[in-house]
Amino acid sequence: MSSPQFDALVFDVLGTLVDEPAGIRAGIRRLDPALDDAEVERLLALWQRHVEEAQGQMLDGSRPYLPSDALDLETAALVAEAAEVKSADAVRELAFAARTPPPWPDTVEGLELLAGRFPLIGLSNASRTALLDLNAHAGLRWHQALSAEDATAYKPDAAVYRLAVTVSGAPPERLLMVAAHAWDLRGAQALGLRTAYVARPVGDPPATSDRFDLYADGLADLAAQLSR
Template sequence: MPAPVAIVFDVLGTLVDEPAGLRAAIAAATDRSADGDVDGLVRLWQDHVAAEQEKIVAGRRAFAPSDVLDAEAAALVAERAGITDAAALATASHRLPPWPDTQAGLARLAERFPLIGLSNASPRALLRLNAHAGLRWHQALSAQGAATYKPDAAVYRLAVDVAGCAPEQLLMVAAHAWDLRGAAAVGLRTAYVERPVGDPPTASDRFDLHARDLADLADQL
């Protein structure tokens, strides 16, 4: 595969451990350890956000930024768990921990390639998340700029427009096969990175690269 002009990274799940961050925030708000009950609340949060994003992509709901969807999810969790301050819980997605290889991997890749973050998180959430997790970018883009969510083609075109090159000159990196399928449909090259919370490829998926982590991805590039 020819060297990409720039590398485009998914953020949630790929570079930060979203369930762990939500779990910690919910456990703290409920004074519980990260037990099965808290895991169920994490699933409630993530399932709501995913379902609402799918509605927006399909045109069944008007666009709402991720801050709104997170606030809705936090309210559901608060009602289920008896939490009184849902507003404070709603910013849990701003404080997600990076995977152990994330910071070093981004720094290494940034020595050779321009790096673009492309996230379904709002600009406000992305700013705070980048700072909290120590993510290094040359450009960070939010799906809010396209008033929709991945895997809508309009979101990937944000990265294409910023890079100013042909789609096939960009490499999309994600731990979610659905995300990579969306990028490939626009013409981007694709690299799957293994994460325990990701969406693994199926037997029919044909991505350009498959890496164990960011160090392995850098070695391959």
């Protein structure tokens, strides 16, 4: 069956195009080079758990919205305290590490390939400031990069996906949301966007009940499927 045609591709960034845990892990190692691997992973899990819980509280309205750069600083302070590091400069450096994760090996070439055929829209939970650093550090090519900060919300809130619909000027069914997180794709699906799951080591795999339009091993595979 031939793939549907789309007016634009909408990409998640964190985890889908960049290895977010690797960036934070590197920041934790710089925070205290004496930490062993087990302790680094414990602190990484603490970071991830706090961010997930805080964003969940913002989504359910039990906590006021805070953009990701401010949340990263809050989380870095928590992790530094757990590591018994008291330097304010070290906390700021750790927070910045969340903005400089490495791209996946196929990201830059894959975006370049797809950009020749489709308008590409980045749609990230990262704040405007963080997204600028992410794009620059990872060498991400966009025709438009949108931050969830513009919706004062986090994905999977519908207001975030609506940003891409508004900017594209296209109906939701003419947009393809690309992500390594099934929860992200479900959020886009609820607003009527088409969906493509791209497998990544740090993503959220689909459940057996999920029905996405495309499933790809990477960006080259996605491009090949879209060219059929």
